[in-house]
Amino acid sequence: MARVKPKNAHHHGDLKEALIRYATEAARQGAVEDLSLRKASRDLGVSPGAAYRHFKDKAALLHAVAARGFDALADDFEAAVAFDSEAASAAEAEARFAALGAAYVSFAAANPNLWRLMFGPHGMTAGPGPATRPSTYAWLGKCLDELKGFRVIANVNDRTRFFAWTAIHGLADLRHAPPACEVQERMLVLGQCELVLQALRAADSSAQ
Amino acid sequence: MARVKPKNAHHHGDLKEALIRYATEAARQGAVEDLSLRKASRDLGVSPGAAYRHFKDKAALLHAVAARGFDALADDFEAAVAFDSEAASAAEAEARFAALGAAYVSFAAANPNLWRLMFGPHGMTAGPGPATRPSTYAWLGKCLDELKGFRVIANVNDRTRFFAWTAIHGLADLRHAPPACEVQERMLVLGQCELVLQALRAADSSAQ
DNA sequence: CGCAAAAGTAAACGTTGATTACAAATGGAT
DNA sequence: ATCCATTTGTAATCAACGTTTACTTTTGCG
Numbered sequence: 001m002a003r004v005k006p007k008n009a010h011h012h013g014d015l016k017e018a019l020i021r022y023a024t025e026a027a028r029q030g031a032v033e034d035l036s037l038r039k040a041s042r043d044l045g046v047s048p049g050a051a052y053r054h055f056k057d058k059a060a061l062l063h064a065v066a067a068r069g070f071d072a073l074a075d076d077f078e079a080a081v082a083f084d085s086e087a088a089s090a091a092e093a094e095a096r097f098a099a100l101g102a103a104y105v106s107f108a109a110a111n112p113n114l115w116r117l118m119f120g121p122h123g124m125t126a127g128p129g130p131a132t133r134p135s136t137y138a139w140l141g142k143c144l145d146e147l148k149g150f151r152v153i154a155n156v157n158d159r160t161r162f163f164a165w166t167a168i169h170g171l172a173d174l175r176h177a178p179p180a181c182e183v184q185e186r187m188l189v190l191g192q193c194e195l196v197l198q199a200l201r202a203a204d205s206s207a208q
Numbered sequence: 209m210a211r212v213k214p215k216n217a218h219h220h221g222d223l224k225e226a227l228i229r230y231a232t233e234a235a236r237q238g239a240v241e242d243l244s245l246r247k248a249s250r251d252l253g254v255s256p257g258a259a260y261r262h263f264k265d266k267a268a269l270l271h272a273v274a275a276r277g278f279d280a281l282a283d284d285f286e287a288a289v290a291f292d293s294e295a296a297s298a299a300e301a302e303a304r305f306a307a308l309g310a311a312y313v314s315f316a317a318a319n320p321n322l323w324r325l326m327f328g329p330h331g332m333t334a335g336p337g338p339a340t341r342p343s344t345y346a347w348l349g350k351c352l353d354e355l356k357g358f359r360v361i362a363n364v365n366d367r368t369r370f371f372a373w374t375a376i377h378g379l380a381d382l383r384h385a386p387p388a389c390e391v392q393e394r395m396l397v398l399g400q401c402e403l404v405l406q407a408l409r410a411a412d413s414s415a416q
Numbered sequence: 417c418g419c420a421a422a423a424g425t426a427a428a429c430g431t432t433g434a435t436t437a438c439a440a441a442t443g444g445a446t
Numbered sequence: 447a448t449c450c451a452t453t454t455g456t457a458a459t460c461a462a463c464g465t466t467t468a469c470t471t472t473t474g475c476g
Contacts, residue, residue: 012423012424015423015424031329033241036462036463036464037463037464037465038462038463038464039462039463046424046425047424047425047426048425048426048463048464048465049424049425049426049427049465049466049467050423050424050425052464052465052466053422053423053424054423057464057465058463058464058465116328116329119381119382120324121239121324124384124385125384125385137385137386137387158387159399161387162382162387162388163375163399163400163403165378165382166375166378166379166381166382166400167371167374167375167378168378169378169381169382170373170374170375170376170377170378170379170381171374171378173327173374173377173378173381174327174370174373174374174377176332176333177332177333177345178345179345179366179370180370183367191367191371192371192374195371195407195408195411196407198406198407198410198411198414199403199404199406199407199410200403201410202406202407202409202410203403203406206406220454220455223454223455244431244432244433245432245433245434246431246432246433247431247432254455254456255455255456255457256432256433256434256456256457257434257435257436257455257456257457257458258454258455258456260433260434260435261453261454261455262454265433265434266432266433266434
């Protein structure tokens with residue numbers, strides 16, 4: 001017995017979902033602080049107080065939007081590296097790592113406001129739900145594990161994974177600052193991934 | 209003839225400076241979005257509209273606050289590395305690099321809201337004035353140049369400097385995320401700086 | 417069918433950013 | 447010293463916002 005409508009369908013249909021969608025789209029286009037519950041309610045044809053049946057706060061809605069952002073980022077990751085098929089060579093594994101980094105930076109560039117929300121005070125760390133804990137770190141770890149499998153790097157641990165994450169994340173955050181803006185984005189992220197790999201290779205040989 | 213009072217001293221004394229000070233202090237303590245021009249004016253004993261004689265916008269004030277943030281960061285840098293005296297050895301130069309990274313991360317940890325403002329939409333990139341263009345990048349470059357002098361690394365260029373910056377910046381931004389939160393901050397930043405140096409060393413030898 | 421819970425409404429409160437017309441203080445030129 | 451344009455602050459006002467309250471409608475289950 002397939003449910004053709006979600007069960008929370010009273011007056012509006014599914015206001016909670018509609019609000020999240022609306023706010024996510026708004027966060028993709030404009031600044032987060034310009035989003036107002038009143039305007040959202042107005043555009044959705046609903047009274048100003050209706051949103052408070054589904055969200056305790058404006059912050060709660062923003063939290064949900066941040067979670068959607070992480071979902072979207074994960075989708076981009078899947079599209080970028082396609083982990084279903086196994087990498088056939090070390091070069092291919094390195095290419096996957098670069099593709100992941102490129103997806104990370106591209107997402108930040110394409111959705112700057114959503115990005116800021118995700119890593120801002122209403123994102124990751126806020127709220128009760130673990131839904132916003134990003135899998136970002138795990139994805140990079142997967143890539144590094146693969147590189148280890150091909151002996152591109154010898155060791156993968158928490159510090160290794162975290163270093164890779166921070167380096168890519170920092171690039172995503174500072175891509176607009178000089179002198180980054182003068183070089184093509186693709187070149188920038190490729191160089192960054194290469195330097196990360198070199199750091200990990202060097203860490204291997206010095207630890208051994 | 210030393211001026212005992214600044215020349216912009218009419219009713220209040222120097223409202224512009226007082227506003228920046230007040231807002232900077234507020235940004236250090238609470239979230240930036242909780243700062244209101246009205247409350248600031250109230251606490252400064254001035255009417256709500258007075259601030260608009262000195263700032264076109266609330267955004268303009270926030271821009272000025274972000275600039276103060278960069279000033280404060282630069283002060284921390286100076287206190288951390290004291291470039292007046294020359295480094296006597298490669299080890300000392302490396303220690304300076306680590307001290308700079310630690311100062312960077314510590315500043316972000318001590319002033320999370322001001323930090324977000326500085327690198328947010330009202331910071332670096334916003335506004336007309338070049339006052340907020342950070343010298344952060346230049347500071348790291350100075351350290352790297354010093355390391356080059358001691359042949360810890362052979363080459364320093366824009367890409368080198370930018371990589372170092374992004375890696376430290378990413379750490380500062382993600383220091384609260386797992387698994388970073390489980391390790392002591394000092395250890396974290398030292399390890400990060402070491403990995404950055406290893407990347408640069410490796411880049412040297414592979415380029416040569 | 418009836419009824420309790422869920423979902424939305426309408427009105428209000430306090431606060432905010434911003435603009436306007438006006439008044440007061442200031443300091444340089446005469 | 448006095449005039450006067452400029453700067454600075456005031457008072458009032460506007461529209462918009464987040465949030466709460468009491469109330470009404472809709473829903474789905476027993």
